[in-house]
Amino acid sequence: MPKKKVPSMVKDQQLIKRRREQMVKGAVALFKQKGFHRTTTREIAKESGFSIGTLYEYIGSKEDVLYLVCDSVYEEVRSRLESLLTTDSVGIDRLKQVIHSLFKVIDDMQDEVLVMYQEAKSLPKEALPYVLEKENAMTSIIEGAVQTCYEEGYIELTDQECRMLAHNIMVGGHMWTFRRWALQKEFTLEEYTSIQTRQLLYGVVPEKVEVRLKDKKEVF
Template identity: 25%
Template structure:
């Protein structure tokens, strides 16, 4: 797999608020530690997490070992295990680290943008900028696609993905609620449901980018996201729509099941 230089590809996409507060258990109270020692510990912890992200990108979650991470970090085995007891803890810490950084970067971008439509464009553009970094610096390896493939068998990876989705949806909810309060979006908008749908659509763009390979064109994919949001903006003066009732679930016979029975 191609080497992924930018650690943001670990939780690629609009991934947002979380805190990096889970430190390894110690036999003494950290509340009495000097500030310089706390800062040093955080630096060491972040160094380990970044090394783990690099190893996960190069070798995949399951093939990566703690010894690989020890070598990549340049620290001792004891130093690694002081902060993290397992690879699973590193997976979760890595996602937390990246989402915190992404929140700060997106906030900095939006701070200088006042118009609501411009803020929408800036937020969507940020997501595609992030994807572009992974493509140019990381080659063809989309680590998040590996995570989806392995979520069914690895609880830690599943938890990481759940956090990622929760944070993404939360950030989109905030942006949509801002639009409702400004009168840019209809007051009747089902904000939570629409936020989940946009989150899924963004992940769909990631899948399409992986499928398209060299044929991927950012402008085309970005336009699809913005086209959906433009439809929502145009609906601000429309009456609430009649709800569409979901169709009842019906049995479905897959081709695989048919082959297995024959």
Template identity: 45%
Template sequence: MGVQIGSNVKDPERIRERRQQIVEAAVRLFSEKGFHKTTTREIAKASGLSNGALYEYVNSKEDILFLVCQHIHNEIARQLDIHLTDADSGAAKLRRAIEGLFAVMQRMQADVLLIYQEAKSLPRPYLREVLRQEQRIVEMFEHLLQEGVKDGTLKVSCERIPLLAHNIVVMGQMWAFHRWALKDVSFEQFAELQTSILMSASGAVDAPLE
């Protein structure tokens, strides 16, 4: 079992609702001011809670940062799931998942940057869990690559699959990390080229690199 954030409240639905308010407020504030310059009092006010009430649902600002990271990874995974259907071939599933990854990275640029800028402030057990959550996303692509190899729609050696899965995730994150340097490139151009590169690297016969 992963990291569990303690709460003085016993109602699971109330905890979920209040933590969602806290996370939404913290994402805005951390993105604007950074983790260290944001106070829990500011987070409480922005989430519609008193400072005392906030501590009914979390124990520290680090707890809040962990919940923010967890929320972002869960949303990325949820969006990837939306782009998949059981009827697709392995190659088609992979293409849709890559396109879904780019779409969610485009929409959640600030959130993705937030994780990489601020996660270093987490206590070690929390950081390990955040890294495990990111690995879960990488493993989704590993499974898709393996499925494509199994049904013959992808031609890539099993030894290369783990590295290729990491490459897919990193190339998706590139839109968030290097957006400042890609001012003359539209998101559509970026997504089309990156998808073509990754599908070709995966050995998809219908994905020549243009």
């Protein structure tokens, strides 16, 4: 899926990058407070530190700003996640490190991730598939670690179950943001990560209960 081309009257790529980073930062603060639709481009310009005229030298519409926010957040999450991962760990330890690193990145970027998921529905139709593909790429990083565990004999899952576990890990990371109003009153990030990791990888049914259920031929 090709990246959406955001129009700019400026040719200096470094200046474009710097100005758009300012826009993204300003827009995240405003979208979190007011939402995308209630925020004006004039407000985005002011929050970014320049005039409305300057803003339109680097974008074509307010929807372009939202697209830049979503694209920037995904790139930042991916970059931070990859920087936290090492090649030293193997097997289940490697998968645990992936979970821990993902949750740490989500914690660091709570506002950005929350805004992205709340407002992505307002993206133009031509931009939404690209952003969704970014989401799939993020999940693929997690799925790769799950698949490696399977190939090395540490877990017994079908390909479909490996993909489902990868999605569940992603949702677990996002839940720290979406339900932070409740979770962060009760758990530290380390506590939350530890509990989620245990439940994701080992389940919640005690072995003796699991055996009894199997005897009854109940299927999970």
